Amino acid sequence: MKIKNTLLVITFILLLSSCVVKSLNPFYTKETISFDKNFIGEWIDSKKGNWKVVKFENVFLSNTKKNWEPKFVNGYLDNEVEISKKSLSKEDKKLYAEYKDSYYLLREYKNKKVAFIATPFKINNQTFLDFIPVDTQEDIDNLLESHSVYTHSLVKYDLRKNGEIEIRWLDEDKIESLFEQKKIKIKHEVFGMLNDKYLLTASPKDLQKFVQKYMASDDSEKWETSTKFTLNRLNETD
Amino acid sequence: MKQINTLLTRTNSHNSIVFNMILWSCSFVILLFLFSGNSAPSKIDYIYTSSFIFTLIIPISLNLYLLIPKFLKKEKYILFCVFFITNLFLFVQINTWFFNLVVTSFFKDYFFISYHNPLEIYFIFSIFFILSALIKLAEDWISLNRHENKTLKTQNQLIENQLYYLKGQINPHFLFNSLNVLYSLAIDKKHQITDAILQLSDILRYVIYDIDAGKISVEKEIELLKNYIEFEKNRHIKNSTIKFDYSIDEDLEIYPMLLLPLLENSFKHGLKSGVKNPFIDIQLKTKNQNLNFTIINNYKEIINPDSDNNKGIGLKNIQKNLAIVYLDKHQFSIEEKENIFTVNLKINL
Secondary structure, three states: OHHHHHHHHHHHHHHHHHOEOEEOOOOOOHHHEOOOHHHOEEEEEOOOOEEEEEEHHHHHHHOOOOOOOOOEEOOEEOOOOOOOHHHOOHHHHHHHHHHOOOEEEEEEEOOEEEEEEEEEEEEOOEEEEEEEEOOOOOOOOHHHHOOOOOOEEEEEEEEOOOOOEEEEEOEHHHHHHHHHOOOEEOOEEEEOOOOOEEEEOOOHHHHHHHHHHHHHOOOOOOOOOOOEEEEEEHHHHO | OHHHHHHHHHHHOOOHHHHHHHHHHHHHHHHHHHHHOOOOOOHHHHHHHHHHHHHHHHHHHHHHHHHHHHHHOOOOHHHHHHHHHHHHHHHHHHHHHHHHHHHHHHOOOOEEOOOOOHHHHHHHHHHHHHHHHHHHHHHHHHHHHHHHHHHHHHHHHHHHHHHHHHHHHHHHHHHHHHHHHHHHHHHOOOOOHHHHHHHHHHHHHHHHOHHHHOOEEHHHHHHHHHHHHHHHHOOOOOOOEEEEEEEEOOOOEEOOOOOHHHHHHHHHHOHHHOOOOOEEEEEEEEEOOEEEEEEEEEOOOOOOHHHHHHHHHHHHHHHHHHHHHOOOOEEEEEEEEOOEEEEEEEEEO
């Protein structure tokens, strides 16, 4: 069972990472972070996957206050905790400073769980999420974990009028096409068994410059992607 | 006026079209490879480099054709530095605006992301400003050097021409006197005329052939003086004493026709002036590359403006000649005291 779960988590991460744009550096800068409480809650996607979204610091504190589990009522968090910064260790303070305005996001689908840190930020009034897997996933083989480097991905975040949230990953095909047509100059590396995968290594500032330019591009299908989810608050679908 | 002409000549020598074509072609190649990084240049690199060069042309042209000639060359260093830095900062900012507003809008499908940060733009601009200024100054220096060499050649040619002209003034003067000697010997039907003709022939050989050699040995010059003295002795000036002492420690070379006119002068205005017991005392010494030539003679003062005038022309010619061939290397002095005329010439050979 443990092996099965491990494989499922890896498959999910690989599936996610196989077709989205990957970056070594985050897509946000401190100045562009724009935290929105409305995303906190319990969500369900069209494939019946369950998404639990809480503030990163709540989970972060749960590590010091054992047995804290988020409780949701009608899709809203019921047991939000206040943090006490004084009790934090030096390392925790560093983590807190880095991710205090980020979400901790747990997706559960067919009994497989995968955790991400998602940092919300805005460019030209468009909200984006910077996704990066939490590097201490449960049920992942240690040997495999020690070979893994988790990367950042860019997610376009749209809140619809009916309360739905649509999240779309920037598709790797788009940037691959730009590279092949030699229409982009951005720091990157190629990797993979066939050296056919792109890893952006540009700085966050350059990445934002790219996103800005990409948003202004004439391509009407620029946000078309194979990795997208429409989220509904859990109670609203019941 | 000469300076203005020099400046104009120098400015005209700068071919701005060729200079700029070379400068910007080289700049394009350098920047293209700089911006391409490790990969071969692609279309986006060509577009970016061309656009970048476009933002460099105006500030560098301002620097080369306004700031350097107006301030740097006129030694207004502080003003030059102020405008140089202002120019740099202003156009780096314009470069950023140009790329953000114009290039990005014009090339919508291209993503110029990881080319450089603002600090790197300052660095590139500074390097181009300094290098282009140095290239321009080097070009000016080469042009100036070429011009100076040309001027020097012209000046040398001028000196040669002047020297030739001065020599031309002396020779007829000498010939005229010599013919007078031969004439007087012929009238008296003296047998010495044959010796005199031979001596004159030797002198003329010197004047015609050796004079064009540029420099001549001091020994030959002494032979000439001896020939001349012997030639002049044919005139049998009564009770005259002519003494010629010379000593040379090494065979040096001297420009021709510098010493003979002085000797000629002492004969003409001293020995033949009608003075009683005329004498000419000639001394020539060379030591340690220095030549010391002295002629002392007595003379009878004649109130004749024409004679004074001729004497003046002869000495002036010698002084002009010396000023051309031994500038700052000679001392020439004349002393007239109680009817004794002393002329001394020291030359550092």
